[in-house]
Amino acid sequence: MTTTHTALSQRVLHLSESETLKMARMARELRALGHDVISLSLGEPDFDTPGHIKNAAFQALHDGYTKYTPVAGLPELTKAISEKFKRDNGLEYKPEQIVVSNGAKQTIYNLCQSLLDPGDEVVVFAPYWVSYWEIIKLSGGIPVPVYAGVDREFKPTPQQLDQAITGRTKFVLFSSPCNPTGTVFDRDELQAYAKVLARHDHVYVVSDEIYEYINFTHEHVSIGSFPPVKDRTITVNGFAKGFAMTGWRLGYMGAPKFIADACAKIQGQVTSGASSFGQKAGAVALMSDLGPTVAMREAFRERRDIVLSMLEEIPGIHSNHPDGAFYVFPDISAFFGKSDGHVIIHNADDFCDFVMTNAHVGLVSGAAFGDPNCFRLSYAASEEQLREAIRRLKDVLGRLR
Ligand code: PMP
Ligand code: GLU
Numbered sequence: 001m002t003t004t005h006t007a008l009s010q011r012v013l014h015l016s017e018s019e020t021l022k023m024a025r026m027a028r029e030l031r032a033l034g035h036d037v038i039s040l041s042l043g044e045p046d047f048d049t050p051g052h053i054k055n056a057a058f059q060a061l062h063d064g065y066t067k068y069t070p071v072a073g074l075p076e077l078t079k080a081i082s083e084k085f086k087r088d089n090g091l092e093y094k095p096e097q098i099v100v101s102n103g104a105k106q107t108i109y110n111l112c113q114s115l116l117d118p119g120d121e122v123v124v125f126a127p128y129w130v131s132y133w134e135i136i137k138l139s140g141g142i143p144v145p146v147y148a149g150v151d152r153e154f155k156p157t158p159q160q161l162d163q164a165i166t167g168r169t170k171f172v173l174f175s176s177p178c179n180p181t182g183t184v185f186d187r188d189e190l191q192a193y194a195k196v197l198a199r200h201d202h203v204y205v206v207s208d209e210i211y212e213y214i215n216f217t218h219e220h221v222s223i224g225s226f227p228p229v230k231d232r233t234i235t236v237n238g239f240a241k242g243f244a245m246t247g248w249r250l251g252y253m254g255a256p257k258f259i260a261d262a263c264a265k266i267q268g269q270v271t272s273g274a275s276s277f278g279q280k281a282g283a284v285a286l287m288s289d290l291g292p293t294v295a296m297r298e299a300f301r302e303r304r305d306i307v308l309s310m311l312e313e314i315p316g317i318h319s320n321h322p323d324g325a326f327y328v329f330p331d332i333s334a335f336f337g338k339s340d341g342h343v344i345i346h347n348a349d350d351f352c353d354f355v356m357t358n359a360h361v362g363l364v365s366g367a368a369f370g371d372p373n374c375f376r377l378s379y380a381a382s383e384e385q386l387r388e389a390i391r392r393l394k395d396v397l398g399r400l401r
Helices: 019-032 053-064 074-088 106-116 128-140 157-166 186-200 227-232 258-268 278-287 291-312 348-359 383-397
Strands: 097-099 121-126 142-147 169-175 206-208 234-238 253-256 373-376
Touching: 019 348, 053 258, 053 278, 074 097, 074 253, 074 278, 097 106, 097 258, 097 348, 106 128, 106 169, 106 206, 106 234, 106 253, 106 258, 121 128, 142 373, 157 186, 186 227, 206 227, 227 234, 253 258, 348 373, 348 383
Parallel strands: 121 142, 121 169, 169 206, 206 234
Antiparallel strands: 097 253, 234 253
16 A cells, blocks of 8 residues: 555645645644634634625525536626726726636636646745745646845835846736735836836736735835736736635636637636636625725735834834735844743744744744745734734743743
């Protein structure tokens, strides 16, 4: 008989567990043991899906939307997405250039499977969302990070982007607003990247805009709206964050037609179309008033301000000042080498373990996102929980010498 280890493919043996989901699991396990854990590890809005969107799903079920849909999405939803791209982003994707998937995570998986051959490179802005790295590797690609630290609000320079591109680069991948940093790239910055990419016409751009509606600057810019990269940009978005619909599993993209067709072909062999009644509700979400989304955004902004002002009071924590999403990504390298008399903090992993064990607060190590000097805190939690968590954080960090 084969051992468990030899039975598994090299592919899965080389895959890391999603660090965000792992920390959420650890928090659940500690809670089950009776500990009062505050988990600020998962990027998931704590709000419920707005009522009118839920009602649209109930209505769809009543109306018999219980069957398979076209793989790329119900025509009514692909049309709504095409209109949304035009209305909000100045992007021209026709309905046949849209593919709806079971979450934006699947959208990114479809893209990597469709575009990457073994040895192809993907330039990834670092810090990056955990799953980018693993999905690229799973697809045979080589992730190539372009990194900027907290001192530059995690914004790589156009020169860095230019230097990272080789003849093997298939696409550039980044998110704005960014997970894990909350950084928002503005018009000038995106235009400067587009100018670099104009010189490399074999390179596609994958712009992940899933946090579009959680932006405190009031201007969301899509890189695909700039002429040099207009026909080479794949714009990824989804319902999870802006409409508090994480569990619905609904994401989408607009892409050059041949890429959309390739992604639909892959999806057609793996999962088929996303859930029928979820898609009906998604169309309603995009076409209705964004009032509930704006209210959530404002709540996130208030929480960001509370979190930043409380973190400022903790010596050794050097936080960024994010303009979007619901994360802060502070540098904690000042604690490296310090100890509470029992354990020594060597890196961000040790830091997060120490905080989880001693304060019962769940954070995610920046190492998982390509920055081992930082941790990610998701402030998608109640004000009361945030205040208590940071109070505990301050208390346990005060024990480190
Ligand atoms: N992109 C980014 C930047 C994310 O943070 C997430 C996490 N939800 C996703 C994509 C995937 O979203 P979904 O839940 O729609 O799969
Ligand atoms: N994207 C969220 C996060 O970064 C959800 C978890 C996940 O899908 O990895 O926490």
